[in-house]
Amino acid sequence: MSTDSGGGAHGGDESHSASPAPAGPTGIAALLGARGRRPRGGIYAGVRWGGALVFVSVVVALVVSLVWQAAPAFRHSGFSFIFNGTWNPDTEQFGAGVFIIDTLITTGIGLLIVIPVGIATAAALSEFLPRRLAAPLSTCVDLLAAVPSIVVGLWGLLVLVPIFQRDVEPFLQKIPVVKHLFGGGDLGSGILLASVVLAVMMLPTMVALTRTALQGVSVADREAALALGGTHWQVVRRAVIPGARGGIQAAVTLAMGRALGEAIAVALVIGGGVTLPHSLLANGTTLGSAVISFFSEAIGVQRSAVIGLVVVLLVFTALANIGGQLLIRGRSSKGHEAALPDDLITDTEAVPA
Amino acid sequence: MTARPGTATQDPSGLLSPEAMARRRDVVRHASRTTLRRRRLVGNGTRIACYVALIIALIPLVALISYTIERGVHGLSVAFFTQVPVPQGVPGGGIYNAIIGTLIIVGLAAAVAIPVGLAVALFLVDRRGKVAATIRFVADVMSGVPSIAIGVFAYALIVVPSGHYSGITGSFALAVLMLPIIIRADEVAMRTVPEDLWDAALALGARPSRVARSVVLRTALPGIVTGNLLAVARAVGETAPLLFTALGSTVLETNPFQPMDAMPLRILQDGTQADPHLQTVAWATALVLVAFILVLSIGARTFAAYATRHAR
Amino acid sequence: MLDSPAGAASGAGREEIGVSLEHVTVRYGKVENAKQVAVRDVSLVLPKNQVTALLGPSGCGKTTILRSINRLHDHTTGRVTGVIRIGDLDVYAKDTQPEIVRTRVGMVFQRPNLFPTLSIFDNVVAGLRMNGVKKREFLREAAEAALRQAALWNSVKDRLGLPAVRLSGGQQQRLCIARALAVEPEVLLLDEPCSALDPMASAQIEELIVQLSAHVTIALVTHNLFQATRISNRTAVFLLNDDHVGTLVEVGSTVDVFSSPQDPRTEAYVTGHFG
16 A cells, blocks of 8 residues: 655655665665655646546446436336336337347357357467467457447448348258248348357457467466477367466457447347347347437437436446456466365375385 | 485385386377377367468458448549538538548547546556556446447436537547546556656656656657557547437538537448448448558557667 | 496496487577577486486576477477487487377476366376377376375375365475376476475475386486485586586586596585585
8 A cells, every 4th residue: 555655755855865875776765665655746646636536537427327317217117127028119118128138149149159260260370370470460350450340330231231131141041950040031131140240340359368368378387288298289278278268268258248339330230120039130139239229219218218228238248347357357366276175285195115 | 325216115006016007108108109190180170270260360351441442442532532411312522521520529539538548547557556456447347338338428418418419529428438548558558667767766856747757758658659549549430429429410510519420420321321322432431431540550559569679 | 537328338337228318409599500509519328217317507408408308499499409319219310209209208397387277187197188098997097006106196086176276386296296107208307396395395206206216217407416415316417618508517426426526617516616
């Protein structure tokens, strides 16, 4: 804990100028007191504290104002707002149920695509490719994150929808067994396409974080497997990927958080529809795309309901992000295991001769 | 004193007899030899599968850029950059108002977010303890808040009480979006300054603000500049925060207290029309937007690499 | 008189040769002409089923030589020249597979590097599984044998499913030894295995090493002279020469090297003038 002393550096320095100070910054710093004690000038401190206060108040204001604006909707529908599956402005029935389900489905399928592709790509970049190739290719994958979601959405709407409509969906409807998932729907847009778009948006996050996690596995851990006679892939599979497990979990969680909050790109390709989807090719609406679609025409209670959807969305993404942040932090503070059983610790087993 | 191996053998299990060990040794050697080829093949196969995954991962970027270029290039013209939108069916027109709008809105947002972010980062770098840790944690979580929530927040906070949409509300929303990114980037950049440098400068009698300015900022400047550029690149492309605040418009508007247009809004507006001409305008706008963002991002990274190499 | 391979064979009696190194040099670096030599022209014999200590101050090449025996330099920018033989196997021959070499040579590192996500049992048999041994009965038997040899069996036999990271430091290192032994290597390389352990755990490991040398040829890298005198049969002394390249200065039976060293540099080292 830092306790800033008042008075500033001048006072401390003058009182010590008579005694011989040991050479070197650390000696002088020791004279000034414990680490972390920085004398405070007025303006400087004001700026720092001011900035921090502004930031904190913005965060607080965000939560408060949203909840405030959404309150009428909750008062109107009660807590069942979350579970109710009906969204009908005419009968003034508002429920987030369908949107939550569509959000979970699209994010879930997106994750199904992006997790294996992301881990494999990260493995290629971190373990298999030579350094000279891995660095620029890594940057290329990362650049995908710089493309704004409106452009991805535009591309999805004008390029992927026709492709899906013409080629992909008829193809999927021919595959035996699985085809029942893909009934109806021949519009191109729909839940499946939204999932694919989400996968594209999650990919850079997944690859970058997984790559960092894989590279973070120490040489000693790799050599443990190598020295036992493993091939390169065996080392990766048994030492590197398990060693990166925490980082990979964090990557998945943060990618998921990104997908949950994606609104614009999804709104452009998901088609819109307020009933439970009967197939993966059906149109649907996620929490994010609902806000985009309904906001402009919504008045009164409906507008509150839309803001209520934002609150629900915030809760989801906050959970995912907090989970991800905790995972990232938790990895570095490993080692606090549960107490060992006593006899396991105090072993004085004789060496067999 | 050199040791000799013990002679008496306590081995209740019989597993450590020379015969048992030799037998196990043979089994292991045999298995190792005979499976090596298969193990290597599996390894090569997996390696190839990972390369395929890499190619799959690169396809979206390549496809996005090539389609945007192919379809957007037609729409580029002098008129495109200098004129405002015209009614449907009338030839000509451009996105001049959207370009100006983006510059004004993002400019105002950066003018607020960059200094405030720097101040918070200075706060975090300096203090330890629960307060700083909490703020840092909050900043990290905030960077994951969906931009649509930020847009609706700005709507709830400002548009509702004031009664109308405005570009400056959009700036507010974008500033909220940029803050966590800038805070984290600035803090990381400043943390690379060694502690001794701080203490030495302070001990020599410098006022803390002067220390901050001269010592820390100079060392951390590359990282700060890079982080800020990337935050601006992110803000330029955001649509959702502006949808509920700046609203968009079809006329040139330089007064930030009125609704304004911006490039992402224009893309959304034009791209969703059935008119192919308007769709081309949308693609062209997307091309300009992506080009601008890529220049900012690549520029930021190159600057970072250049600066770290020339830092000493 | 430096021991040569021929000299070792005759000078050490009728002992068999476990590992032989002939004119081994290890270089680092990519540029052809500017390769940095880490250790030069080492010729050494590790007698079978004995403990040979590779002794010397830090950075003199003893770990580099150790790691050249099981081809760990393959994955770095290091290049090894010279001949290393284990029994009849030429380690660096063109048609020799490194994985096969590493099945015959086990290694234990400075810090325990157990697989953190695996249980005690899975850790011990990890090497067996990687080499294609699958039968449950065999794995159980090999695990018990290895754990008995590492003096861990009685402590863990009822808790084989526990995560391995929950053992104490000394136990983890012994588990690493068991893991290496499970593959039934003929040579065991130990790279300062006690450096991360407290004195009591170190003493247990030293006792273990002595017992193990009945079945396995052991090479022990250490900078602790007393440890070398306590547990090794032969000692090889590595020092830096004038151009900062590691060299093998002297090798012989531990008693001889410490009581009547042949080389003045060895004498300076063992009598504590430096290092």
